Amino acid sequence: MANRDIPNQEILLEMYKKSALAKINDENARRVIMNGSLPMIYYSPRGQEIIPAAISVNLNDTDSICTIYRGMHDMVCKGIPLEKLWGEYAGKSTGTCKGKGGPMHITHPETGCMLTTGIVGSSLPIANGLALSYQIKNEKKVCVAYFGDAASNIGAFHEALNMASIWKLPVVFVCQNNRYGEHTKFEKATSVAKISDRASAYGMPGIHVDGNDPIAMYNAAKTAIDRARNGEGPTLIEAMTFRFYGHVFGDQDGYMDKEEKSKAMADDPIPRFRAWLIEQAYASEKSLTDLEEGFDKQVKEAIASALSAPWPELDELDIDVLAAAQH
Numbered sequence: 001m002a003n004r005d006i007p008n009q010e011i012l013l014e015m016y017k018k019s020a021l022a023k024i025n026d027e028n029a030r031r032v033i034m035n036g037s038l039p040m041i042y043y044s045p046r047g048q049e050i051i052p053a054a055i056s057v058n059l060n061d062t063d064s065i066c067t068i069y070r071g072m073h074d075m076v077c078k079g080i081p082l083e084k085l086w087g088e089y090a091g092k093s094t095g096t097c098k099g100k101g102g103p104m105h106i107t108h109p110e111t112g113c114m115l116t117t118g119i120v121g122s123s124l125p126i127a128n129g130l131a132l133s134y135q136i137k138n139e140k141k142v143c144v145a146y147f148g149d150a151a152s153n154i155g156a157f158h159e160a161l162n163m164a165s166i167w168k169l170p171v172v173f174v175c176q177n178n179r180y181g182e183h184t185k186f187e188k189a190t191s192v193a194k195i196s197d198r199a200s201a202y203g204m205p206g207i208h209v210d211g212n213d214p215i216a217m218y219n220a221a222k223t224a225i226d227r228a229r230n231g232e233g234p235t236l237i238e239a240m241t242f243r244f245y246g247h248v249f250g251d252q253d254g255y256m257d258k259e260e261k262s263k264a265m266a267d268d269p270i271p272r273f274r275a276w277l278i279e280q281a282y283a284s285e286k287s288l289t290d291l292e293e294g295f296d297k298q299v300k301e302a303i304a305s306a307l308s309a310p311w312p313e314l315d316e317l318d319i320d321v322l323a324a325a326q327h
Contacts, residue, residue: 005215005219006215007057007215007218009282011057011218012214012277012282013277013282013283014057015050015053015054015057015214015218015273016053016214016270016273016274016277016283016288017291017295018049018052018053018056018057018076018077019049019050019053019073019077019214019269019270019273020049020270020274020288020291020292020295021076021077021295021299022045022049022052022053022072022073022076022077023046023049023270024292024295024296024299025072025073025076025082025085025299026044026045026046026049026072026073027046028296028299028300028303029042029044029072029089030042030044030249032303033249037303037307038089038090038303038306038307040089040090040091040102040103041102041103041104041248041249042103042248042249043069043070043072043103043104043247043248043249044070044243044244044245044249045070045071045072045073045074045176045243046243046244046245047178047212047241047242047243047244047264047265047268047269048070048073048176048178048211048241048242048243049073049077049269049270050211050212050213050214050217050241050269050270050273051073051174051176051211051217051239051241052065052073052074052076052077052078052146053077053214054214054217054218054220054221055077055144055172055174055217055221055225056077056078056079057218057221058218058221058222058225058226059078059112059142059144059225060141060142061079061111061112062112062139062141063112063141063142063143063144063225064109064112064113064114064127064130064141064142064143064144065078065112065113065114065115065143065144065145065146066114066115066117066123066124066126066127066130066143066144066145066146067113067115067116067117067123067146067147068116068117068118068120068123068146068147068148068151069103069104069116069117069118070148071106071116071146072085072103072106074113074146075106075108075113075116078111078112078113079111079112080096080106080108080111080113081108081111082298082299082302083302083305083306084096084108085106085108085302086299086302086303086305086306087099087305087306087309088101088102088103088105088106089102089103089306090306090307090309091311091312092306092309092310092311092312093309093310093311093312093313093316094305094306094309094310095306096108096113097320098312098316098320099311099312099316100312100316100320101116104116104117104118105117105118114126114130114143120147120148120150120151120154121147121151121154121156121157122156123145123146123147123151124145124147124151124156124157124160124161124173125156125159125160125163126145127143127144127145127160127171127173128143128145128160128163128164128169128171130143130171131143131164131169131170131171131228131234132167132169134170135167135168135169135170140229141170141229142170142171142172142225142228142229143170143171143172144171144172144174144225145160145171145172145173145174146174146176147173147174147175147176148175148176148177148178148181149175149176149177149178149179149180149181149186149190149195150181150182150184150189150190151175152175152190152195152198153181153189153190158202160173161173161198161199161201161202161204161234161236162202164202164204164233164234165202165203165204165233165234168231168232168233168234169228169233169234170228170229170231170233170234171228171234172221172224172225172228172234172235172237173234173235173236173237174237174239175195175196175236175237175238175239176211176239176241177195177211177238177239177240177241178241178242178243179241179242179243179260180243180247180255180256182247183247183251183255184255185255185257194206194208194238195236195238196208196236196237196238198236199235199236202236204233204234204235204236205224205227205235205236206235206236206237206238207220207223207224207235207236207237207238208238208240209237209238209239209240210239210240211239211240211241212240212241212242212267212269212272213269214269214273217239220237220239221237223235224237241269242260242261242264242265244261244264244265274288
């Protein structure tokens with residue numbers, strides 16, 4: 001655990017709360033799929049929870065995020081209500097999009113969760129649009145664009161970084177480099193050793209950080225978010241992590257290096273963070289156990305509520321398709 005520029009106890013505990021809730025939410029998601037309670041498409045972000053936890057403690061309620069289909073942890077860390085999240089997972093009328101978006105299209109503007117997209121890399125230009133609106137309105141708000149390592153190889157990545165740099169948009173680009181783009185190992189499809197090195201081509205800072213180190217990740221996030229909020233423009237953060245499971249739920253991950261995977265899972269960042277908090281007397285074993293049990297109860301209650309909630313009415317098919325006419 002890093003010992004430099006350690007944030008205060010309140011921030012450390014808030015980071016742990018967010019990452020632990022995301023972990024527990026993911027565990028329950030895999031449980032309900034495996035036991036047949038809720039058949040749904042699911043892209044597990046297990047192993048990557050520290051990144052959005054450290055980002056989110058640096059964001060205000062009015063700041064926004066745009067994420068991708070492997071973004072459940074990003075949404076949970078930003079504060080999306082569990083009942084609405086699970087309502088959408090279940091395709092029910094109580095969901096964030098009234099059951100019409102599903103797991104790959106979670107959206108909740110009330111908590112700044114502006115977009116979950118199923119299109120690789122499309123979070124970046126959309127985040128630019130939100131950041132531009134903040135700039136035009138002279139609002140001290142920031143938008144975070146989350147994406148995976150493979151998205152750095154598509155046109156939208158380069159176009160978005162170029163535009164954000166030219167206009168000094170209040171946006172932070174966060175690459176969660178989990179070492180695999182779908183079924184392809186990072187080194188086989190990317191021409192640079194570090195995605196963060198690409199930032200220099202667009203005249204912005206590039207930060208390469210251990211995304212599983214809460215302290216290092218917090219400091220990287222704070223630097224980038226403060227810079228954006230102060231009108232100094234965008235930053236590209238490459239947060240190194242590891243995806244514990246296959247690309248999509250049910251993927252047997254035969255393409256993954258078994259030794260590398262075993263090592264990464266044994267070095268799970270959340271139990272490591274937990275042990276450090278107790279060792280440093282920031283929290284007790286009992287307090288964290290009580291916290292985790294409370295989170296598990298909340299998630300299970302949200303799932304039960306979603307499963308018993310009504311399906312959308314048929315007339316919802318014609319609603320939210322076109323904007324209502326203004327008279």
